[in-house]
Amino acid sequence: MHTQKKNQQGEISSLVERVKSGDRESFMTLTRLYQRKVFQLAYSYFRNKEDALDIVQETFLRFYQKAHMFQKGKNFQNWLLQLAKNICIDYYRKHHKRDNELRREENIEEVNQTSHESSHHDPSSDLKEIFSRCLVKLSDKQRMIFVMKHYNHLHYSEIAQILNIALGTVKSLHFKAVRNLRTRMSPYMGRMG
Amino acid sequence: MKDCKKTNRNLVAFLYGELNEFDKKQVEAHLKTCQKCKAELLELKVVYETADSLNADMEKAIESVDWENFPTRIADGVFDQKPTRVRRPRRAGLRPFLLQPRFRLAYAGLLLGIIVGAVVTFLIFRSSPLQVGEDGRIVVPHGFYDKMELEMARRETIDYLDSSEYLLLDFVQSSPEKSVEFWQSDYASRRAIELLSKKKYIDQQLDNIKLVKAKAICDQIELLFFELMQISDELSVEELKKIQRLIQERQLLLKIKLVRKELQKSEV
Numbered sequence: 039m040h041t042q043k044k045n046q047q048g049e050i051s052s053l054v055e056r057v058k059s060g061d062r063e064s065f066m067t068l069t070r071l072y073q074r075k076v077f078q079l080a081y082s083y084f085r086n087k088e089d090a091l092d093i094v095q096e097t098f099l100r101f102y103q104k105a106h107m108f109q110k111g112k113n114f115q116n117w118l119l120q121l122a123k124n125i126c127i128d129y130y131r132k133h134h135k136r137d138n139e140l141r142r143e144e145n146i147e148e149v150n151q152t153s154h155e156s157s158h159h160d161p162s163s164d165l166k167e168i169f170s171r172c173l174v175k176l177s178d179k180q181r182m183i184f185v186m187k188h189y190n191h192l193h194y195s196e197i198a199q200i201l202n203i204a205l206g207t208v209k210s211l212h213f214k215a216v217r218n219l220r221t222r223m224s225p226y227m228g229r230m231g
Numbered sequence: 232m233k234d235c236k237k238t239n240r241n242l243v244a245f246l247y248g249e250l251n252e253f254d255k256k257q258v259e260a261h262l263k264t265c266q267k268c269k270a271e272l273l274e275l276k277v278v279y280e281t282a283d284s285l286n287a288d289m290e291k292a293i294e295s296v297d298w299e300n301f302p303t304r305i306a307d308g309v310f311d312q313k314p315t316r317v318r319r320p321r322r323a324g325l326r327p328f329l330l331q332p333r334f335r336l337a338y339a340g341l342l343l344g345i346i347v348g349a350v351v352t353f354l355i356f357r358s359s360p361l362q363v364g365e366d367g368r369i370v371v372p373h374g375f376y377d378k379m380e381l382e383m384a385r386r387e388t389i390d391y392l393d394s395s396e397y398l399l400l401d402f403v404q405s406s407p408e409k410s411v412e413f414w415q416s417d418y419a420s421r422r423a424i425e426l427l428s429k430k431k432y433i434d435q436q437l438d439n440i441k442l443v444k445a446k447a448i449c450d451q452i453e454l455l456f457f458e459l460m461q462i463s464d465e466l467s468v469e470e471l472k473k474i475q476r477l478i479q480e481r482q483l484l485l486k487i488k489l490v491r492k493e494l495q496k497s498e499v
Contacts (some may be wrong), residue, residue, distance in 0.1 A: 069302035169281040
């Protein structure tokens with residue numbers, strides 16, 4: 039199992055080496071292998087398909103530009119997700135932060151009221167909407183860690199490597215993220231869940 | 232209570248299956264007996280399940296993308312660019328070093344210094360005593376020359392006191408037996424003559440009312456040098472000892488120091 043993983047890593051490294059010298063096929067192979075992983079991260083961060091596809095495209099473009107910085111023997115997936123994470127945060131700050139600041143003023147209670155007024159009332163979809171809004175309100179780091187843990191199913195150690203922070207910090211931020219979501223959502227749990 | 236705190240801290244990791252066997256068993260055992268922690272876990276589970284329910288949307292979004300052709304699209308975008316788009320690693324030069332955030336404070340201090348310096352220079356030039364008259368000639372305000380003279384006198388007097396102090400120190404510190412030789416030496420006689428002639432030069436300036444104290448002490452020094460130069464050959468060792476003692480008793484050196492300090496502070 040360990041040897042298989044090592045061989046796989048070796049293959050990935052040699053593909054990256056070829057990309058460095060401008061090999062299109064190797065670039066496409068790597069894109070094919072990791073595009074879904076990057077999409078998952080971006081989609082769960084933005085909850086929007088178009089934004090997520092923009093991120094995937096930008097991530098692979100950035101990978102091509104920075105391929106010379108990839109060190110042999112390092113985990114390529116973690117390195118690529120690190121690029122994707124940075125792009126997500128920049129993209130969010132550039133395109134969405136202002137919208138969300140405006141939405142921040144909008145009370146979550148409004149979701150509740152609007153849904154009760156509508157004739158097709160689905161409590162679980164309300165909770166989903168409230169969850170999405172609460173997720174956006176977390177700090178950049180807490181949100182990214184939650185997304186990586188919950189949707190990308192990464193281990194704490196992998197997240198620590200991608201975000202370049204201590205393992206203990208990842209654990210503590212993930213704990214805080216889930217607790218913050220629970221605190222924000224708890225008034226609506228009884229009513230909707 | 233202590234168990235509750237510990238379990239609470241581990242509940243999220245427990246939910247995500249990140250606990251080791253030992254911690255997992257401890258949490259499970261605690262949950263069997265504690266209703267409060269159980270309720271907490273249930274709420275966390277709602278968060279977990281709601282987050283999970285969004286997975287379906289994500290799966291739908293993933294399915295709707297044409298992943299087969301997507302790499303070609305990306306590669307077209309990447310490889311059709313001009314080669315200059317590919318960045319080369321930056322050479323580590325002085326620029327990145329100087330742009331480090333830790334130098335921010337130093338740069339702020341430097342900038343502040345420049346601003347303060349500019350303001351002070353502006354104020355000095357603005358309040359300059361020299362003004363240009365209507366006909367283009369420089370007009371010197373009333374009292375400017377007096378001030379200038381006073382300032383020159385002050386500086387000359389300080390200089391005079393400095394030199395006198397050194398010479399007197401040499402005299403006081405030398406043994407009475409050697410003090411005759413001292414006053415007969417080239418060095419002492421040359422210095423004393425210099426100081427006596429300097430005193431004549433600053434005499435006119437010392438008449439200024441603001442330098443009265445300085446004048447008194449300079450007169451004393453002058454008299455002393457004069458006497459020593461004139462009669463040191465005829466003085467006995469005992470008499471020279473007496474003069475040395477007199478200088479010390481009258482605290483002439485201390486007075487010189489005090490007057491000099493006062494003069495230094497009273498810059499015009």
